Amino acid sequence: MIEIKHLSKSYNKGSVKAVDDLNLNVRPGEIFGFLGPNGAGKTTTIKMMVGLLNPDSGTIRLAGFDTAENPLEAKRQTGYVPDNPDVYDRLTGIEYLNFLADVYEVPVKERCERISQLLDMFDLTDAVGDLIKSYSHGMKQKIVLTGALLHNPAVWILDEPMVGLDPKSSHLLKEYMRKHCDEGNTVFFSTHVLEVAEKLCDRIGIIKKGKLIAMGTMEELRHGDQADSLENIFLELTE
Amino acid sequence: MMKKFLSLLKTYCNIYFGISSMKYQYTREKKSLWKPVLTLAGVVVGIGSIIYLYCLMISGIFRGAQAIGHPEIVLTVAFLLCQLLSLIFGIFYIISVFYFSNDMGMLVPLPLRPGEVLGVKFITVLLSEYPVTLSLLLPAFILYGTTAGTGIWYWLKGIVLIVLAPVPPLVIASIFVVLLVRFVNIRRNKDMLMIIGSLLGVFLGLGINFVTQNIPEGNEAEYMEKLARSSTALVKSIGSRFPASIWATLGLSLPGLSGWGYFLLFVGFSLVLLAALWWLGDRFFYKGYLSGQEAKRKGKALSRQSMEKSIGTMSSPVSALFRREWKLFLRTPIYVMNSLVGVIILPFALLMPYLTQQGGLKQAMGYARNSQYGFIAALISLGIILFGSGMNMISCTSISREGRTFWFSRMIPVSPENQVLAKLLQSSVLSSVYLIVIAIPLAVLLHISPGRLLAIVILGTLVNILMNILGLIIDLLHPKLEWNDPQEAIKQNLNVMFSMLLSWLVIALFAVSAIALIQYGIPEAWIYLILGLLALLLIAPGLYGLFALARHRYRALEA
Structure with missing residues (x-):
C-alpha cells in the first residue's frame, strides 16, 4: 500500500541529509509506527509522501499511484494530518469540512454520513457551526482529523496525531485506526509516545539522522528478548 | 535594565525585519540571490x-x-x-x-x-x-x-x-x-x-x-x-x-x-x-x-436539518475553491477595506479639484456631456476605472494571502491550473463589480449612452482579466507566505507595488492604442472591437503562461 524506494532529501546544498536513501514497504491491513528522535527526518519523510516537499531522489507509491507521476490520484487515496495544523480559521467547522468534501469529490450521501459519524466520535457537533479561530488547539486537531478522514482514504498518513487530543478522543482514534486497517487499509503514523506504538502498531520503523536503522514487528525488534520494552530498544538504537 | 531592553530590541528587530532569516536564505542558498537583487531593482525603479x-x-x-x-x-x-x-x-x-x-x-x-x-x-x-x-x-x-x-x-x-x-x-x-x-x-x-x-x-x-x-x-x-x-x-x-x-x-x-x-x-x-x-x-x-483574550464561541449544535443544508449539495473543486476564496476574503476586513480604499478614494481624489474650484466641475461636465466628446469621455472614464481596479490588490496577493495554510493547496487533489483559475475568477468577479459600480454612476453623471456603457464595461472586464492574470503571475513568482497578521500579506507585500506598476503599463498600452486609432479616423465601434481583440490576444498567452507557471511554482513552493 505504501512503497518508498531510495528516498532522499537534503537541505543546504546537500550538507544536511534530512532523509538518506530510505526504503520501506507498508502492506495493506498494517498500522505502521514511524519513530525517531527530534530532527531524525520523520516529518520530512511524511511531507514528501503527501506532496508538501519534493524529494531529491527516490520514488513513493501510495495505493499503487506514484506520487510524482500521478500526484492527484495519489492524493485522493490519502488522508493527511500534519503535526501542527494551520487551518482556515475564518471558516466555520462545517464550511471547512464541506470544502474538503467538494475538493475530494465525496458524494452527498456519503459526506453526510461520514461527517456526522466523525463529528460524533470527536465530540465536535456542538462546535461545528463556529469559526475555527474560536477552537482550542485540540479541537483544531480534531477538525483536521475529521477533514482528513471524511473521503475515506485507503492510506492514512498522520504526523503525531495524538498530540493535543484528550484521552477519550485519543482512545477512539486508536480504535478507529485499528478498524480501518482491519478493513484492508493502511495507517502510517509518527509518534513519540512509545507505549502507543508498542501496543498499536503491527510494525515499527525507527529513523535516525535520515536513515532507517530498524524495522519490524515488536518481536523482530526484540530479537527474542521478551522482557525488552520498546523504550529500551529505542534508547539503545538511537544513542 | 538597559541591557535587557537592548537585548529584547535586538531580537525583536531581528524577527520583525527577518534579518537572520534573510541572512540564512541568501548566504546558504546563493542560487536565490537574484530574488533580492531583482526586488531591490524593482523597488528602486x-x-x-x-x-x-x-x-x-x-x-x-x-x-x-x-x-x-x-x-x-x-x-x-x-x-x-x-x-x-x-x-x-x-x-x-x-x-x-x-x-x-x-x-x-x-x-x-x-x-x-x-x-x-x-x-x-x-x-x-x-x-x-x-x-x-x-x-x-x-x-x-x-x-x-x-x-x-x-x-x-x-x-x-x-x-x-x-x-x-x-x-x-x-x-x-x-x-x-x-x-x-x-x-x-x-x-x-x-x-x-x-x-x-x-x-x-x-x-x-x-x-x-x-x-x-x-x-x-x-x-x-x-x-x-x-x-x-x-x-x-x-x-x-x-x-x-x-x-x-x-x-x-x-x-x-x-x-x-x-x-x-x-x-x-x-x-x-x-x-x-x-x-x-x-x-x-x-x-x-x-x-x-x-x-480581550477569551475566545468567543456560540457552542450551539447545528440541527440535523441545517447541517444537511450546509453539506447537502456537491460542487466541483473549482467552485469549492472559488467559494473558499470569497469567504476568506469577505471575512477578513483588512482585505475588504484595502481593496475598497483605492476605489473609494480614487473618484473623490479625481473630483476634488473640481469640487474645491467653483465652476470647474460644471465646465468639465459640460465638455463631457457634449455629444461631440461623448466617446472621449467614455474612454477617459474607462481609463479612470481601470486605474482604480489596478490599485486593488486581490489578484497579486492571492497566493500570499494563503500564508501558512498554503500546505492545503499542495496537498489537495486539485491541479494547480484549477487552483489559480479559481483565484482568477474571484479577482475578476471582484474587479467587474467595481467596474460596474463605478461605471454606472459615471455614465449617469456624464450622460454616457447605454451602448457606450456596455462597450466600456465589456472592454473594461477584458482588461481587468488581463491585469488580474499579470497580478497572479507576479504573486506566483514571489509570494509572501510568511506572515503573522493578514495585514502583512498585503501591506508589506511588494507584489502590490509591482502589480500596480504593471497595470499602469497595461492601461498606457491601451490608451496609446486608442489614441492612435482615433487619430487614424477609425470609427468608434471598430475601436472598441480592435481594443477588445487586443485584450483577448494578450489574455490567451497570459493564461497559458499563468497555467504553466502555476504547474511549476505549486511544485517548487515547498510547504
Whole structure:
C-alpha cells in the first residue's frame, strides 16, 4: 500500500541529509509506527509522501499511484494530518469540512454520513457551526482529523496525531485506526509516545539522522528478548 | 535594565525585519540571490520614480517660496507631509504590531515591564517608518541646506530633527490606540479595530486631499508663486494644528539662540511624548491586551436539518475553491477595506479639484456631456476605472494571502491550473463589480449612452482579466507566505507595488492604442472591437503562461 524506494532529501546544498536513501514497504491491513528522535527526518519523510516537499531522489507509491507521476490520484487515496495544523480559521467547522468534501469529490450521501459519524466520535457537533479561530488547539486537531478522514482514504498518513487530543478522543482514534486497517487499509503514523506504538502498531520503523536503522514487528525488534520494552530498544538504537 | 531592553530590541528587530532569516536564505542558498537583487531593482525603479516626482514638486515649492522671500516653507511642507503620513500609516502598523502579533503569548510571561515591551514594539514601528521619512525629508533638507547658505549646525541639528521627525505623530497614534484598547473593550474584536484604523486613515487621507487641492491657475511663474503662497496659507492652517513641524522649521532656519530654542523645543516635546507613552504603556498596555483574550464561541449544535443544508449539495473543486476564496476574503476586513480604499478614494481624489474650484466641475461636465466628446469621455472614464481596479490588490496577493495554510493547496487533489483559475475568477468577479459600480454612476453623471456603457464595461472586464492574470503571475513568482497578521500579506507585500506598476503599463498600452486609432479616423465601434481583440490576444498567452507557471511554482513552493 505504501512503497518508498531510495528516498532522499537534503537541505543546504546537500550538507544536511534530512532523509538518506530510505526504503520501506507498508502492506495493506498494517498500522505502521514511524519513530525517531527530534530532527531524525520523520516529518520530512511524511511531507514528501503527501506532496508538501519534493524529494531529491527516490520514488513513493501510495495505493499503487506514484506520487510524482500521478500526484492527484495519489492524493485522493490519502488522508493527511500534519503535526501542527494551520487551518482556515475564518471558516466555520462545517464550511471547512464541506470544502474538503467538494475538493475530494465525496458524494452527498456519503459526506453526510461520514461527517456526522466523525463529528460524533470527536465530540465536535456542538462546535461545528463556529469559526475555527474560536477552537482550542485540540479541537483544531480534531477538525483536521475529521477533514482528513471524511473521503475515506485507503492510506492514512498522520504526523503525531495524538498530540493535543484528550484521552477519550485519543482512545477512539486508536480504535478507529485499528478498524480501518482491519478493513484492508493502511495507517502510517509518527509518534513519540512509545507505549502507543508498542501496543498499536503491527510494525515499527525507527529513523535516525535520515536513515532507517530498524524495522519490524515488536518481536523482530526484540530479537527474542521478551522482557525488552520498546523504550529500551529505542534508547539503545538511537544513542 | 538597559541591557535587557537592548537585548529584547535586538531580537525583536531581528524577527520583525527577518534579518537572520534573510541572512540564512541568501548566504546558504546563493542560487536565490537574484530574488533580492531583482526586488531591490524593482523597488528602486518603482519608488524612485515616485520620489523623483516628489522632488520635482519640492523644488517647485522651493522656487516659489524663494520668490516670496520665505524659502524655509519647503522645510515645513516636508516635515508636515512626513508627520501626517506617519500618523495615517502608523496607525495600522501600531494596531498590528502592538496587539495582534503572535509574539505576545511569548513576551507577556517574560520578566519584562509592559513599558519595555511597548517601547521595543514602538521602536520597531519607528524604524519601519524611516524609509518614508528619509524620502520625504532629505530632498527638502538638502535643497534648503545647499542653497540658503547655512552652517555646520544646520546639518547637525537637521540629522537630530530627521531622526525625531516621525516620533510625535507615532507617539500620538500609539497613545490613541493604547487608550482605545484599554477603555473601549475592542481588543476582543480585532476586525472592528482594523476597520476603525482603516476608516481613520481614509478620512485623514481624504481630508488632507481636500485641503491641499487649492491648485492655482495661470502661467508657470504665477503658478509657482501662487503655489508657494497657497502653501504658506496651508502651512499656517495645518501647522497651527501640528505645531511640531513649525518648530522643526524654525529650529533649522532661524539663526542664533531663537533657532536653538525651537530646536530644543522640538527635541524636548518628542522626549516628553516618549516618556508619556512609556508611562501609559506600563499602566495600560498589558491590561488592554489581556482584556480581550477569551475566545468567543456560540457552542450551539447545528440541527440535523441545517447541517444537511450546509453539506447537502456537491460542487466541483473549482467552485469549492472559488467559494473558499470569497469567504476568506469577505471575512477578513483588512482585505475588504484595502481593496475598497483605492476605489473609494480614487473618484473623490479625481473630483476634488473640481469640487474645491467653483465652476470647474460644471465646465468639465459640460465638455463631457457634449455629444461631440461623448466617446472621449467614455474612454477617459474607462481609463479612470481601470486605474482604480489596478490599485486593488486581490489578484497579486492571492497566493500570499494563503500564508501558512498554503500546505492545503499542495496537498489537495486539485491541479494547480484549477487552483489559480479559481483565484482568477474571484479577482475578476471582484474587479467587474467595481467596474460596474463605478461605471454606472459615471455614465449617469456624464450622460454616457447605454451602448457606450456596455462597450466600456465589456472592454473594461477584458482588461481587468488581463491585469488580474499579470497580478497572479507576479504573486506566483514571489509570494509572501510568511506572515503573522493578514495585514502583512498585503501591506508589506511588494507584489502590490509591482502589480500596480504593471497595470499602469497595461492601461498606457491601451490608451496609446486608442489614441492612435482615433487619430487614424477609425470609427468608434471598430475601436472598441480592435481594443477588445487586443485584450483577448494578450489574455490567451497570459493564461497559458499563468497555467504553466502555476504547474511549476505549486511544485517548487515547498510547504
